[in-house]
Amino acid sequence: MLSRDAATQVSRVLTEALPYIQRFTGKTIVIKYGGNAMESDELKNSFARDIVLMKTVGINPVVVHGGGPQIGDLLKRLNIESRFVDGMRVTDTQTMDVVEMVLGGQVNKDIVNLINQHGGSAIGLTGKDAGLIKARKLKVSVNTQGLDKPEIIDIGHVGEVVEINTRLINRLVSDDYIPVIAPIGVGADGASYNINADLVAGKVAEALQAEKLMLLTNIAGLMDKAGNVLTGLTTAQVDALIADGTIYGGMLPKIRCALDAVQGGVSSAIIVDGRVPNAILLEIFTDTGVGTLITNNKGAI
Ligand SMILES: Nc1ncnc2c1ncn2[C@@H]1O[C@H](COP(=O)(O)OP(=O)(O)O)[C@@H](O)[C@H]1O
Numbered sequence: 001m002l003s004r005d006a007a008t009q010v011s012r013v014l015t016e017a018l019p020y021i022q023r024f025t026g027k028t029i030v031i032k033y034g035g036n037a038m039e040s041d042e043l044k045n046s047f048a049r050d051i052v053l054m055k056t057v058g059i060n061p062v063v064v065h066g067g068g069p070q071i072g073d074l075l076k077r078l079n080i081e082s083r084f085v086d087g088m089r090v091t092d093t094q095t096m097d098v099v100e101m102v103l104g105g106q107v108n109k110d111i112v113n114l115i116n117q118h119g120g121s122a123i124g125l126t127g128k129d130a131g132l133i134k135a136r137k138l139k140v141s142v143n144t145q146g147l148d149k150p151e152i153i154d155i156g157h158v159g160e161v162v163e164i165n166t167r168l169i170n171r172l173v174s175d176d177y178i179p180v181i182a183p184i185g186v187g188a189d190g191a192s193y194n195i196n197a198d199l200v201a202g203k204v205a206e207a208l209q210a211e212k213l214m215l216l217t218n219i220a221g222l223m224d225k226a227g228n229v230l231t232g233l234t235t236a237q238v239d240a241l242i243a244d245g246t247i248y249g250g251m252l253p254k255i256r257c258a259l260d261a262v263q264g265g266v267s268s269a270i271i272v273d274g275r276v277p278n279a280i281l282l283e284i285f286t287d288t289g290v291g292t293l294i295t296n297n298k299g300a301i
Pocket residue numbers: 033034035036037066068087198216217218219221222223224246247248249250251252254
């Protein structure tokens with residue numbers, strides 16, 4: 001039997017959760033599950049349980065996953081070098097094959113299996129399934145020293161999202177499935193594109209007009225140079241942090257997609273520390289939100 005203290009604590013947590021359950025029931029929440037947040041079996045199980053719990057109380061989770069470190073591991077074993085520009089992997093044909101194998105095969109099926117083991121009904125998809133993620137080649141411009149205007153560089157089979165097939169996602173969701181999406185896009189000619197998972201999650205959230213976009217990563221949130229977690233930033237403040245180098249690497253696509261999503265109609269985006277067990281539940285169902293919250297001017301929670 002629970003002690004009186006423990007019982008008080010449990011009832012406080014459940015009571016605190018009620019308004020959030022009422023608020024989010026029937027709403028869509030897109031969760032980006034970063035490869036860096038898949039640190040241990042314990043965390044992966046906690047993630048899967050949180051997703052199933054969300055679905056059980058009537059919220060519609062749509063998962064978009066990454067797998068950067070997992071792609072890196074296989075490339076290393078195959079002695080294929082990898083480099084990044086603006087947080088995006090330069091992807092030649094050989095690398096594209098590995099990306100498609102790791103994301104569409106290993107990581108996607110691992111997550112689907114975990115969710116299903118915890119009692120959910122997850123379905124794994126890549127952007128090729130029913131043309132879920134239509135894409136085109138991404139043009140990247142960089143500022144090179146000595147040149148007076150930005151230079152367009154070729155980073156291979158890296159794509160940007162043209163269109164998301166929301167009909168397929170909505171159909172799966174209304175049939176109570178949990179879509180688990182790998183960030184591989186398909187071109188008009190059938191070509192595969194490697195797309196940063198944050199960017200796909202942002203576009204999926206926008207296309208579905210989701211209530212929330214959650215970006216699970218391996219850091220407490222967006223930080224300033226002194227390591228303080230920043231929240232409630234405006235676009236101009238974010239631009240300044242990019243210009244002075246405070247935001248770099250993998251945080252660049254993350255913050256850009258979060259801003260784009262809220263400007264495109266998603267009520268709020270949040271960068272969450274996926275290393276905290278039950279990070280998703282804590283973020284959705286308690287008053288103590290964690291991480292960096294990005295909202296539009298209309299204001300959200
Ligand atoms: N200002 C910043 N605040 C926090 N993290 C930052 C910042 N700038 C760069 N980063 C880096 O971005 C990383 C998160 O991006 P990434 O490694 O791509 O994660 P994920 O695989 O979860 O998408 C952090 O671990 C950190 O190294």
